[in-house]
Amino acid sequence: xxxxxxxxxxxxxxxxxxxxxAMGSSTENSAFGPTRNPRDxxxxxxxxxxxxxxxxxxxxxxIALGSDTGGSIRQPAALCGVVGVKPTYGLVSRxxxxxxxxxxxQIGPFANTVADAALLLEVVAGHDPLDSTSIPAPAPSLTxxxxxxxxxxxxxxxxxxxxxxxxxxxxxxVRAAADALAAAGAEVGEAxxxxxxxxxxxxxxxxxxxxxxxxxxxxxxxxxLRVDGATTGEMMDASRTAGFGDEVKRRIMLGTYALSAxxxxxxxxxxxxxxxxxxxxxxxxxxRFDVLLSPTSPTTAFRFGDKVDDPLAMxxxxxxxxxxxxxxxxxxxxxxxxxxxxxPVGVQLLAPAQGEDVMFRAAVVLEEAAR
Amino acid sequence: xxxxxxxxxxxxxxxxxxxxxxxxxxxxHCELATATKLFCSxxxxxxxxxxxxxxxxxxxLPGSLPVLNHHAVELAMRIGRALHCExxxxxxxxxxxxxxxMPKDYQVSQYDQPINVDGHLDLAxxxxxxxxxxHIEEDTGKNTHAGGGGRIHGADYSLVDYNRAGVPLVxxxxxxxxxxxxxxxxxxxxxxxxxxxxxxxxxKMEEGSMRVDANVSVRHVGDPTLxxxxxxxxxxxxxxxxxxxxxxxxxxxxxxxSGERVLQETRHWDExxxxxxxxxxxxxxxxxxxxxxxxxxxxRPAGDWVAAVDAALPTLPAARREALAxxxxxxxxxxxxxxxxxxxxxxxxxxxxxxxxxxxxxxxHVEHNLATEGAAALDPxxxxxxVQLETGGQLTATQAKQVLAxxxxxxxxxxxxxxxxxxxxxxxxxxxxxxxGIVAANPDAWADLLAAPDGDKRLKKLRGFFTGxxxxxxxxxxxxxxxxxxxxxxxAAGS
Numbered sequence: 091x092x093x094x095x096x097x098x099x100x101x102x103x104x105x106x107x108x109x110x111x112a113m114g115s116s117t118e119n120s121a122f123g124p125t126r127n128p129r130d131x132x133x134x135x136x137x138x139x140x141x142x143x144x145x146x147x148x149x150x151x152x153i154a155l156g157s158d159t160g161g162s163i164r165q166p167a168a169l170c171g172v173v174g175v176k177p178t179y180g181l182v183s184r185x186x187x188x189x190x191x192x193x194x195x196q197i198g199p200f201a202n203t204v205a206d207a208a209l210l211l212e213v214v215a216g217h218d219p220l221d222s223t224s225i226p227a228p229a230p231s232l233t234x235x236x237x238x239x240x241x242x243x244x245x246x247x248x249x250x251x252x253x254x255x256x257x258x259x260x261x262x263x264v265r266a267a268a269d270a271l272a273a274a275g276a277e278v279g280e281a282x283x284x285x286x287x288x289x290x291x292x293x294x295x296x297x298x299x300x301x302x303x304x305x306x307x308x309x310x311x312x313x314x315l316r317v318d319g320a321t322t323g324e325m326m327d328a329s330r331t332a333g334f335g336d337e338v339k340r341r342i343m344l345g346t347y348a349l350s351a352x353x354x355x356x357x358x359x360x361x362x363x364x365x366x367x368x369x370x371x372x373x374x375x376x377x378r379f380d381v382l383l384s385p386t387s388p389t390t391a392f393r394f395g396d397k398v399d400d401p402l403a404m405x406x407x408x409x410x411x412x413x414x415x416x417x418x419x420x421x422x423x424x425x426x427x428x429x430x431x432x433x434p435v436g437v438q439l440l441a442p443a444q445g446e447d448v449m450f451r452a453a454v455v456l457e458e459a460a461r
Numbered sequence: 462x463x464x465x466x467x468x469x470x471x472x473x474x475x476x477x478x479x480x481x482x483x484x485x486x487x488x489x490h491c492e493l494a495t496a497t498k499l500f501c502s503x504x505x506x507x508x509x510x511x512x513x514x515x516x517x518x519x520x521x522l523p524g525s526l527p528v529l530n531h532h533a534v535e536l537a538m539r540i541g542r543a544l545h546c547e548x549x550x551x552x553x554x555x556x557x558x559x560x561x562x563m564p565k566d567y568q569v570s571q572y573d574q575p576i577n578v579d580g581h582l583d584l585a586x587x588x589x590x591x592x593x594x595x596h597i598e599e600d601t602g603k604n605t606h607a608g609g610g611g612r613i614h615g616a617d618y619s620l621v622d623y624n625r626a627g628v629p630l631v632x633x634x635x636x637x638x639x640x641x642x643x644x645x646x647x648x649x650x651x652x653x654x655x656x657x658x659x660x661x662x663x664x665k666m667e668e669g670s671m672r673v674d675a676n677v678s679v680r681h682v683g684d685p686t687l688x689x690x691x692x693x694x695x696x697x698x699x700x701x702x703x704x705x706x707x708x709x710x711x712x713x714x715x716x717x718x719s720g721e722r723v724l725q726e727t728r729h730w731d732e733x734x735x736x737x738x739x740x741x742x743x744x745x746x747x748x749x750x751x752x753x754x755x756x757x758x759x760x761r762p763a764g765d766w767v768a769a770v771d772a773a774l775p776t777l778p779a780a781r782r783e784a785l786a787x788x789x790x791x792x793x794x795x796x797x798x799x800x801x802x803x804x805x806x807x808x809x810x811x812x813x814x815x816x817x818x819x820x821x822x823x824x825x826h827v828e829h830n831l832a833t834e835g836a837a838a839l840d841p842x843x844x845x846x847x848v849q850l851e852t853g854g855q856l857t858a859t860q861a862k863q864v865l866a867x868x869x870x871x872x873x874x875x876x877x878x879x880x881x882x883x884x885x886x887x888x889x890x891x892x893x894x895x896x897x898g899i900v901a902a903n904p905d906a907w908a909d910l911l912a913a914p915d916g917d918k919r920l921k922k923l924r925g926f927f928t929g930x931x932x933x934x935x936x937x938x939x940x941x942x943x944x945x946x947x948x949x950x951x952x953a954a955g956s
Contacts, residue, residue: 186524193755221526222757300755303555306566307521311621322561322619349557349750358752 091183091197091214095155098213103151106141110335111305112162112190114138115407118398119337129171129433133391136166136407139200143170146200153210154200159190160293161386161411163198164423168386168436171425173207173453174200176411178443179418180225182211183218189304191297192223194415204424204453208232211446225444235447236454240274243452246281246379248440251410257389259429264385267426267437270459271383271452281375281382285367289413292364294405295357296416298345305342308333340401365416372417376442381452385410386423386436410438420446424453426460470641471682472714479718480682483710485645485675486637486690489652490630491662492600492670493536499599499629500527500569507668511622519627521564526756533629534576536661537597538762538770540631541577543655543777544592550761551576551596553754558747561619562602564626570598572751576760582635582655583779584647585794591636602626631661637676637687642703649673649699654778654803666698673702677709679717688713689723693737695730705730709737781807789820797824805837812841818848830862835869843868847875859937860884884938889947892931892939896947899930911955924948 096102109119117125117140127135128148135144139156143166146154156163158176167174175198182197189195199210215229247268252261272278310316310329317332319325334342348357375382387407397404414421420443423436437456441449472481495505501518517525538548554572575596582590603625608617633652639645653671656664664671673696678688693709696702708730713723727740776784779793785807786793801807806827814820823844831839847865850856856864856879867878900907903926910923924945931944 185526188523189756191755220528222528223755299752303557303567303750303752306557306559307523307564309559309561309566311561312520312564313522323559326559346750349752351748351750354750354752 091155091186091218094214094216095210100153100213104145106139106145106154106156108141108156108162109138109337111188111301111338112138112157112159112195113301113337113341115161115165115404116392116394116398117141117144117166118394119335121335124394127170127391130391133393133433134169134396136169136387136391138162138166139174140166140170142200143167143172143174146170146172146202152202153206155197155210155214156200157187157190157195157197158411158415159194159196159297160415161408163200164411164421164436164438165387165407167200167423168425168434168438169391171434171436172200172202173204173422173424173457174198174436175207175211175422175446176414176420177211177215177446178225178420179415180221180223181215181229181420181444181446183221183224185218185220189300191300192304193300194293194297196415204450204457205233205236207422208236208450227444230444230446232446232450235451238451240271240276240452240455243271243276243381243448244379245271245276245278245452246375246382247278248286248375248382248384249280249282250284250286251384255388255406255409256385257429259431260385260387260389260435263427263429263435264383264437267456267459268383270456274455274459276452276455279379281379283368283371283375283382283413285364285371286413288364289368289416290405290409292361292368293408293412293416294344295348295361296365298341299348299358299361300345301338302342302345302349305334305338337401368413368416369418372413372419372442380441380448381445382440384438384440386438387411390429390431390433390435414440417443419443420449422449422453424456424460426456470643472679472710474714474718476718481679481710481714481717482682482684483640483642483706484637484678484680484687484690485639485706487635487639487645487648488674488676488692489633489635489649490672490674491540491633491656491664493533493629493631494660494662495530495532495536495629497530498627499530499533499597500627503627505628506624507670509624511620511624514624515626519564520623521566527569527754529757529760530629533597534760534762535766535770536629536659537576537595537631538767539659539774540633540656540661541580541595542767542771542774543659543661544577544580544582544595544633546577546580546592546595548576548762548767549574549578550759552759553597553757554751555754556598557750560601562604562621562623562626564602564623568599568601569754569757570632571596576762582648582651584644584651585779585782586644586647588638588644590638590644590648593634593636595631595633598630598632600625600628600630637678637690642706645675645706646699646703649702651778657803658775658778658781658805666696672696675702675706675709677706677713678723679710679713688717689725691723691725691737692727693730694727694740697732701730701732704732704735705737708735712737778802785811788814789824791820791824795824797828801827804832806831809837809839809841809844813844813848816842816845818845819852822848822851826861826865830865831869833866833869838872839869840872840874843874850875850879854940855879856884857938857940859932859941863937889943892935892943893947895931895934895939896927896944896951899927899934900951903927903930911952 107125114137116134117137125140125144127133139162142154142156145151147170163174199207201207218224268278309326315333317328319328421440425434426437429435503514552574555567556570557567559566575594577595580592602623605620606616653664656662675693676690678690680688728737781802782793788811801810813823851861864878913920
């Protein structure tokens with residue numbers, strides 16, 4: 091993926107900050123220290139790819155890459171007021187990406203404009219034989235469809251993601267976005283994805299379960315930090331205790347528990363069933379609509395320390411973004427005005443698998459309307 | 462306790478008179494004979510310098526991803542179909558546990574949806590052993606523990622070689638249908654022959670490319686329920702397998718007879734001590750937290766791929782033994798027949814016999830004189846010709862052996878080689894003269910031979926001595942049969 095960017099002539103200027111192993115929604119869980127939100131330095135940039143969002147928002151770089159397992163591109167893009175895209179699972183190769191949750195992880199672009207995001211996604215997308223889950227098809231053409239407009243496009247507002255827990259000023263901006271699309275010729279209606287309300291619970295079993303296995307290899311035997319112990323087991327134990335941060339340990343323990351004998355069916359097994367239901371509900375919604383619309387994050391950027399000690403409150407940040415990861419579908423966040431606090435609000439556009447083209451067409455119209 | 466060796470194998474208690482039956486299920490791991498590993502392009506090679514056949518994928522470096530080796534799938538299907546299994550759509554799963562020889566601290570294996578399901582293996586004695594499954598998985602690396610007697614506990618340090626990590630394996634899980642140690646050995650032997658015939662594995666127990674674990678339990682004869690089993694590991698030869706099973710069965714019967722229980726555990730066979738010992742004690746049951754491997758997609762071999770595997774399957778060893786046995790007029794269990802099939806020389810033997818060669822001599826050559834590479838390329842007509850020269854008395858057994866070695870090397874017909882070497886059977890009168898000289902030089906031995914009555918075991922030894930001396934004197938040119946005839950003639954004459 092990096093080779094594709096370099097081959098296209100991009101100049102790498104730095105590695106951006108993120109939450110440890112991409113676990114977090116505020117970039118406060120980083121060994122390098124927190125990243126500040128360029129729009130308000132007292133507030134978080136979102137996470138986990140907060141560094142990439144902040145770098146683009148601050149003008150350090152016109153484009154950046156991040157990874158999105160449950161919203162880690164879209165939520166920081168929303169909080170920093172930039173464009174962030176989570177492509178269809180399998181569109182961008184995961185080879186070289188340090189795995190968090192393999193069945194959910196996807197790399198995607200950050201940019202200041204929809205067109206720049208489309209350009210970067212075109213470059214990094216496409217089949218890679220080194221990733222068995224890579225879609226065996228060439229990269230879609232996105233820049234060529236940007237000005238096709240939304241006339242006749244069917245847009246659904248996800249009702250489950252506009253009620254409780256969503257700040258009224260954020261919900262208002264989403265409704266305004268729907269109006270803008272309607273004004274441009276789209277047919278706007280209300281869409282229901284009932285199982286989306288269980289997305290968060292399912293995600294916090296599936297993602298930690300996969301992470302508990304993916305992160306097992308950091309055991310001090312072959313590379314990285316090693317803390318000596320009297321036996322191999324003690325050495326592994328000491329190395330992992332010293333090396334991982336609290337949030338990472340929390341998720342490894344959650345995931346280990348969810349997969350354990352006697353608990354698998356009640357937790358991991360049930361989460362997989364919810365995942366199937368979410369896919370089914372999205373499929374039903376996409377029979378009626380071409381794209382869906384929702385908030386990206388329930389609130390605008392919050393203050394440092396507000397949620398870092400309350401994992402559940404932090405996890406709730408991803409309630410709108412997680413269902414798409416579970417479905418493997420594409421979604422993107424783009425800025426659409428400001429909240430009551432003057433901070434950027436992101437709206438989320440969702441599309442069925444490999445529906446990036448219609449998603450980008452709607453995004454261009456919203457970008458125009460927000461100007 | 463007494464043991465009945467013949468089928469069925471039972472152990473009879475001396476104290477209670479109870480009859481116990483042995484129940485064995487074998488799990489066989491075999492390394493597949495692919496050029497590269499299961500999920501990367503590193504060479505699949507044995508015995509190379511440690512940690513030279515490694516890459517980011519098989520070292521489990523962050524960011525690396527597996528890509529399934531299709532030839533490994535093909536070989537796994539060959540094994541499955543040769544064992545009469547159904548090929549099912551399958552998925553890979555992660556088996557999670559921490560061990561330094563496992564680069565990712567999980568093993569990619571198949572769990573609840575294996576590729577090969579529900580087959581069987583028929584043994585030469587007519588018995589059938591069920592095959593529950595034969596699934597694909599990756600091998601681990603290899604630990605070497607320095608100090609502490611080579612075991613991990615008490616070792617000063619451990620070294621890990623990851624050359625073997627990611628080598629493709631098929632684990633063949635047999636049903637508990639085996640009832641005697643001999644049957645267990647026959648099963649492994651037959652499985653080995655199938656692995657060799659299909660080209661799926663080189664199946665060497667000594668090098669570890671075929672590894673056998675035995676699940677052993679005992680129960681009262683007639684009891685339909687299975688007893689508590691122990692899994693026996695570290696079985697590096699067929700001999701170990703047979704001894705370990707027998708030892709373990711007796712150990713369990715003794716425990717049960719004395720009112721104790723058999724603990725379900727892993728035990729290691731100690732070949733020198735001739736006993737099994739409990740493995741590393743497990744404080745709690747292993748929980749491997751299996752779940753579907755998200756880095757790989759489900760494996761659904763197309764019907765025409767399975768059909769192609771079926772079509773390309775070679776004639777299996779059992780059928781080949783039967784064909785050769787029929788041609789040679791012997792039993793399929795005949796040693797020469799078994800060896801011929803083992804060395805893939807059965808086709809040659811059948812053709813030579815069909816060309817008119819004496820079957821006994823053909824099998825004899827296969828067993829004793831054709832263990833060499835290139836033997837399979839011999840022209841059957843040439844082998845038949847050689848055997849005919851031998852039976853016709855134009856070549857002695859020793860000469861025939863030398864000519865045969867030349868034939869394998871050069872591919873030339875035996876008559877040419879024999880003529881070039883100046884081989885022809887020695888004249889009888891010449892041979893009698895040689896024997897006269899040897900008798901004269903060894904008067905005591907000759908007197909002993911004359912004094913020995915028929916059936917005396919010394920007689921065989923003494924005959925061998927004189928035959929050997931004649932061979933020595935004639936540099937092996939003498940016809941052994943003729944020498945024996947002359948010896949008997951003189952012995953009968955009493956001089």
